Amino acid sequence: MRTEVEPRFRDALRSLPARVWIVSLGILVNRVGNFLPVFIVLYLTGRGYSAGAAGFVLGMSGLGNVAGNAIGGSLADRLGRRWTIVVSAVPTAGLTAAVPYLGSYAVIVLVVGLIGVTSQIYRPAAAAVLLDSVTSTQERLAAFGVFRFAMNVGAALGGVIGGLLAGTSYKELFLGNAVACLLFGVVMAVLLRDAPRTSAAQTAEEARAGGYRLALADRRLLRFLLMTLVGEFVYIQSTVGLPLHVTEVGLTARDFGLLIGLNGLLVLALELPLTGLVARYRAEHVLAVGNLFIGFGLASTGLVAGMPLLAVTVVLWTFGEMATSSVAAAYLGSLAPPRLAGRYQGLYGVAYTIGSGAGPLLGGAAYAFRPWLLWVVVAAAGLLAAQLCLPSRGRPTRTDRPPVR
Known part of the structure; x- marks a missing residue:
């Protein structure tokens, strides 16, 4: 069951390239402010909507998540990892900031569904950044281990911060979510660089062949x-x-x-x-x-x-x-x-x-x-x-x- 591995996991962890740490930092920031999926049901029931109506909104967000991953996977290979993440983060920030100002239930369903799409587009691209940055099995494990650790720390901090903000104002909660998304996009746009790509002609040929x-x-x-x-x-x-x-x-x-x-x-x-x-x-x-x-x-x-x-x-x-x-x-x-x-x-x-x-x-x-x-x-x-x-x-x-x- 054992296999020979080079380098060792600990050595691979120490030698991870900067791009792994940059995208992990970005995901930590994003997860700290990821309040909407957790609190949207409480927000809607607090506004007087039934549990069924609130659950339907959450379900539409879930359907959007499926579409967002599929779209994000294609964009990551065609547009590049860096700009796919930015394309995900910026619209998500704008849509999330609008949620507390929406009045019509139909508009809420539409906007939260769109957030479900845009908020997931970055995921395949972020994972692809890690894969572009490493080569060996141990390096892949180390890269995803660091990425997962950043996600878990962000989620833990986000739960505490979100609970405090929800107790004060849902408007502050969703605006805070929007700020975190925007900051995520800015960090990726400024600090992250895609791995070297092939010529434009070869890239176009790969895009046609690699669906x-x-x-x-x-x-x-x-x-x-x-x-x-x-x-x-x-x-x-x-x-x-x-x-x-x-x-x-x-x-x-x-x-x-x-x-x-x-x-x-x-x-x-x-x-x-x-x-x-x-x-x-x-x-x-x-x-x-x-x-x-x-x-x-x-x-x-x-x-x-x-x-x-x-x-x-x-x-x-x-x-x-x-x-x-x-x-x-x-x-x-x-x-x-x-x-x-x-x-x-x-x-x-x-x-x-x-x-x-x-x-x-x-x-x-x-x-x-x-x-x-x-x-x-x-x-x-x-x-x-x-x-x-x-x-x-x-x-x-x-x-x-x-x-x-």
């Missing part, structure tokens, strides 16, 4: 995307099945907050070191074991009631999350031809957002029918995700994709 059709001809990519979709359906039950179960066994919202806080604390403290630890093993095996931990940990939720045992289940699925997050992104990077890196990352984002969007609907429906059914489905889906991580029998280990001319 999503070519990317989807890669069978290993398709298997990875299916794993991502199933795995995200499992993981998202930490925000659906877990709170429902916490309520059913007589615990409180505060208890649920403590469990989620445990997850966040573990991720911040241990994810980067754990990424370095698993870097010595084959990516497919790490992903399979990580998905087993996530599936088993969340499925075990339905078997326990008290806080100590629930905390144990949280530790289990959190270790799976930490083991797989950076490894999955780095593994995908190893599959993608350089000229299709953006599209591969865009498809990854599409699979991820579909899984996270369908997960609450399907999980909530299963729990409403029979609580035990959800946990059985989660266990089965976790096993399926783990199996999809492994190379299919009878197929060569190389990438099953046609050459990119």
Whole structure:
């Protein structure tokens, strides 16, 4: 199961190029101010809209996320990483700043849906920046490990800051979100430089040849995307099945907050070191074991009631999350031809957002029918995700994709 790696993860971490740190700094700033997806439901219900109406707005944002990743993947390969990020950040800032001034529900739906699109366009480009900057497996893992750490720190700080701003004024909350998006775009425009590109004629030829059709001809990519979709359906039950179960066994919202806080604390403290630890093993095996931990940990939720045992289940699925997050992104990077890196990352984002969007609907429906059914489905889906991580029998280990001319 071990593989020879050069350089070591720690050495790769120390030698990461400036572009990795620049885009990680940008993502930290962006995540600190990423308030709208978290608070839009509370904002709308506070204005007198029903929970159903607020949920519909959030659903439109989710659909926009899917489109944004697909658009962003194509733009990253055609327009370049730097300007794709700017094209994402600037409109998102303007649209978000307008939200507290919108009156009509239909306009709110439209604007929040557009924010769902524009706010995700940068994601494939940001990931492609990392892939452009490194070459070896260890460097990819180190780059995505730093990127993930910046995202997690930003999300943790953003939750605290957002809560304080929401308690004062939602107008300040959304304006703060807009400022963070704009600052993200400015930092990328000023500090980030794209990797050297080929001649204009060759770039145009690659753009014609390297569409999503070519990317989807890669069978290993398709298997990875299916794993991502199933795995995200499992993981998202930490925000659906877990709170429902916490309520059913007589615990409180505060208890649920403590469990989620445990997850966040573990991720911040241990994810980067754990990424370095698993870097010595084959990516497919790490992903399979990580998905087993996530599936088993969340499925075990339905078997326990008290806080100590629930905390144990949280530790289990959190270790799976930490083991797989950076490894999955780095593994995908190893599959993608350089000229299709953006599209591969865009498809990854599409699979991820579909899984996270369908997960609450399907999980909530299963729990409403029979609580035990959800946990059985989660266990089965976790096993399926783990199996999809492994190379299919009878197929060569190389990438099953046609050459990119």
